Amino acid sequence: MTSQNEDSAPIEIEAWLNSKASWLRAAAHDLITYRRMPDVTGIDALADHCLQEAAKELSQDSAPLVPGAIAGTPGRGGLRLERLFDIRGVNALGDQAHLELGEADLAVVYGPNGSGKSGYARLTKHLCGARIAGPMYGHVFLDATENPTAAVKIRAMDQKGPASQASELTWDMGKGPLPELKAIPVFDSATSVEFGDKATSATHMPRPMVFMGRLIEISDRVGANLRQRADLLVNQLPQLNADLSQSKAAATLRELLKLKAQDAAIDAACGVSDQERVERVTLEAALAQPNPSVLHTKVVKQLDQLAKHKQSALDREAATSVDQVNAIIAARADAIGKREAASTHAMAFFDKVPLRGVGEEVWRRLWVAAEAYSTASAYPDHEHPNVEEGARCVLCQQELGADAKARMLGFSEFIQNKLQADAAAAETYLNDQVKALQSVPDEQVWATVSQTIGLDVAVGESLRVAVDARTTALKVASDLADVPSVDWSVWHVAHAKRIADLELERDQLARLIDVEGRRASQERLLDLRGKEWLAANVSAIKAEVKRLTAVAKFDAAIRLTSTKTLTTKNNEIASAELAQGFCDRFNAEMGKLGGKGLPVVMKHKSQGKGRFTFCAELLAPKQRVENCEVLSEGEQRLIALAAFLADATGSDRSIPIVFDDPISSLDQRFEEAVAARIAELAESRQVIVFTHRLSLLALLQDAHEKRIGKGFKARCKVIAIGREGHQTGVPSLVNTFSLKPKPGLGQLISEMGAAKRLEPKLRQMALKDACSPFRILVERTVEVHLCANIVGRFRREIKTMGVLKKLAAIEPADCIVIDDLMSKYSAFEHSQPDETPTHLPDIDEIIADASKLRDWINDFDKRTKTAA
Incomplete structure (x- = not known):
């Protein structure tokens, strides 16, 4: 078996x-031909x-696969990140924040603390779906609430x-x-923590495993499709009664189903x-009830209950x-008329x-309340209203004048008026009649009664609704036409039929006596009932x-979709190519990173269906300990880097790899x-x-220059970022880290020439921005x-x-x-005491100094x- 590295x-x-x-x-032919998973239509096919x-109804088998067909299946293409721009709501990254990455094979984004380097790194992790992306916030010190978005x-x-086309x-964080x-x-x-001290799964799979994994997924989907179809074939055969389960009819039914008998x-x-059928009715009437006297009493009680209903x-x-x-x-009309007469008199x-x-x-x-207060508290010894000398109104507490006393007496006479009394009496009579309904x-109660009398529950509910509507309308109706009618005949018919049935049953039970051969008769009754059940369900039995028969075909087809053999084969491939390949790549990476002597070994564990987890463990420790309890932080970081690279290089796709300060805790040897x-x-x-480390920046530039010296052509670009407010x-503005002094000075002079045309604030x-570069x-x-260039900062040799x-x-x-220029511009690169003010030179002065240095x-x- 060839290895994954041989592609x-x-x-x-x-x-x-x-x-x-x-x-x-x-399915394999489709994967090779179309290079994609089948859709719903494909799964159906x-x-x-x-x-x-x-x-065994297949007209023609699928053609055999040609040797090497899977290896010849093109993999997914690679990609490059060319530009990151239009960033909103990401930490403190501003409107001008962007990264131009298109011209770089090795892009080093350098910025000191507070420059936005971490913001770019967090954004990249969310764009790419990093294993642990972490939360994303806007500018928390400005109370920014804008939704994080960006363009790539x-x-x-x-x-x-x-x-040819980009x-x-x-990107929207919410998506x-x-x-x-x-x-x-x-x-x-x-x-680093995840790869260094935890079991992780491989991200990239060898092509044969990817192919087999897709076949496993297709098999599961086809099996699920077949099961869904089989589930639609619902058993419509009624359940055989429990007392017939041991009858001759039950045996006959089982045999017919087992043999999948023909219709004849x-x-x-x-x-x-x-x-x-007549024999069954006769036996059932005589033997259905084992205790006639008890049932007779029960039926009599039911008849009594029906009489009450x-x-x-x-x-x-x-x-x-x-x-x-x-x-x-009529009572409502009387009450309305009398109230109108009383109201007319009142008006x-x-x-x-x-x-x-x-x-x-x-x-x-209000009058009744005032009268109650007067007779109970204000003037208990006087009839209401009290109009004697010095009497006061029980509501406003003011002394009653002559007009007020006359008005109060008039109110009292109105209340005691016979028309009012008649109206009140008529209304009381009406209310009593309505309450009597x-x-x-x-x-639920009505349904129970309906079931008791043998009335269909739905019909009974319709009757209840009609009665309720008639009763409700009667509470307000002023004309017979406003009151819906109710037909009680269905209730009385059902009740009469139930009464007749129970009376007949009561009479039969009274006459019922035991006979010899009761057990034989019971067995004969079961056989007859069973035969009637079979006759009643002939169509259902055929169905x-x-x-x-159809379910048996589906079961046979579903067995053909079993993934057991596919999984076994995939595990074989995984063990040989994924697991061993991952471990081999890890060992190779450890060697390249200078950690070959570290006492660790990469272990793998099968999780089934070709899935493995990997974990770096200490090599042959005498006691069980975790890596972090023995290894230094630098050694753990190196192991994590090796495991990460072993996973990242497992794919044959040319896709970018992103590092965020990869050399933390490493010494100079490992950093290099x-x-x-x-x-x-x-x-x-x-x-x-x-990175925010100048040392790593210098090391990367030096490593790149060495490879250029060996004939390699990768392009390196340093992108320096900073803060503006x-x-x-x-x-x-000027890439001081990528450019050598002469091109850098030329770019600075050009930028300053363009700055002359800017507005004063922007100038x-x-x-x-120009002084520090x-x-x-x-x-x-x-x-x-x-x-x-004999010595260089952060360079070993x-x-x-x-x-x-x-x-x-x-x-x-x-x-x-050199000394003059260093002194003049030191204030813009190093902090100065407050008593030493820093004055910006003008544009022409900077251009002159830059030109002077270039000429020198x-x-x-x-x-x-x-x-030389």
Whole structure:
């Protein structure tokens, strides 16, 4: 079996699949041809194929797979990240924050603390769906609540190279990672903990495993499809009564179903004659009840209960009869008429009363309340109203004048008026008649009574609704036409039938006596009932036989979709290619990262269906301990890096790899090894490194230059970012870390020339941004030109071959030029005391200084060539 690194599937996979089911080969052909998983229609077609194969109805088997067909299936293409822009709601990253990555195979995003480097790193983890992406917030110090969004420009890669057209994707945090970027691995501190001390699963699978895994998924889906179809074949055969389970009919039924009998055989076995039906009725009447006296008593009680229900129904029917309805309507008309007469009298009496509403219901309640208060508390010894000398109103407490006393007496006379009394009496009579109407029982009680008398529950409920509607209407109706009618006949018919049935049963039980041969008669009754059951369900039995025949075909087809053999084969491939391949890559990475001597070993554990978890463990410890309890943080970080790279390089896709400060806790030796490995990775895929360490930046640049010296062509780009006010992630105007001093000075001069055309506020910002890069370019001039690049910051080696003689060209004037510029611009790179104010030079001054330094470099380089 070949390994994954050879990028080919084992030839025996095709041969092995050729020995399996035809439908499975059809699925494999589709995967190879269309390079995608089947949709719902495709699964239906495969299920049909499998079903025909199981039923031996397949017209033609699928063609065998050609050896090497799986290996020849093109893998997914690679991609590159070209631009990250239009960022909103991500930490303190501002409107100007963007990253141009298209021209870099190795992109190093450098920024000191607070520059926005971590914001970019967090955004990248969310874009790519990192294992532990962490929370995402806006600018918390500005109370920003904008939803995190960003735009990404990517370019697809294939065997011919990058695609001609790039694609732009829009990311919204609420929608999760971008599907196109989810395969991009990201290494950070959280990933380091996961890979270094926990069991993790491999992200990238060998192509044969991916292919077999897809076949397993297809098999599961086809099996589920077949099971869903089989589940639709519901058993419609009624359940045989429990007392018939041991009868001859039950045995006959089991035999018919087991043999999947033909329709003619079913008809012959399920016949019953009229004579047998009469015999069954006669036996059932005599033997159905084992204790006639007890049942007789029970039936008598039921008859008594039915009589009570009958009387209740008659009472309810009488309460809403036409005569009663007319009486209530007449009472309502009488009450309304008398109230109108009393109101007319009141209106005439109170026409001169200054306030409206006197005599109405609210006013009456007020009068009654005032009368109760007067007789109980205010004037208990006087009739209400008290109009004697000095009497006061019981409501406003003011002394009653002559007009008030006359008005109070008038009110009293109105209350005691006979018209009012007649109206009140008529209304009371009406209310009593309405209250006398019986309330309609609730739905459950009515349904119980309906069942008792043998009335269909739905019909009974319709009657209850009609009675309720008639009763409700009667409470307000003023005309007989307003009251819905009710037909009680269905209730009385059902009640009469039930009475007749029970009376007949009562008489039969009274006459019932025991006879010899009771047990034989009971057995004969069971046989007869069983035969009648079979005869009544002939159609259902035939349908069940057909269903069982169809279910047997589905069961056979479902067995063809079993994933057991696929899983076993996939496990074999996984053990040979995934598990061992992952471990081999881990060991190789440990060697490249300088950790070959660390006492760790990569272990793997099968999780079934070709899935494995991996965990780095201590090599042969004498006691059980965790890695973190023995290894240093640097050693744990190195192991995590090796495991991460073993996983990331398991795919043959050329996809980017992202690192966020990968060298934390590593010593110089390991840092250099990591930088060299990252530079090597950039030859085969895009690598993006976020860091705030100048040392790592220098190491990566040095490692890249060494590979360039060996003929490799990967492009390295350093993107320096910084802060402008509250906004972070802003790219620097001059890339002082990527460019050598002369090109950097040229770019600075060009930028300053363009800044002259800016508005004063923007011109001032451009000046501030230019001073610090210029100071760095002066420092780089000392390293690269004045000191002939013999030593470099954060670089281990000292380069002397062919360059020491260049130092002889240094003159005191050279030192003065450099010293003056270093002193002048030091305030913009290093903090200064408050008593030493810092003044910005103007644009022309910066251009002049940059031109002066560039001219000095040209002159000094000529002298160093002469000296060398």
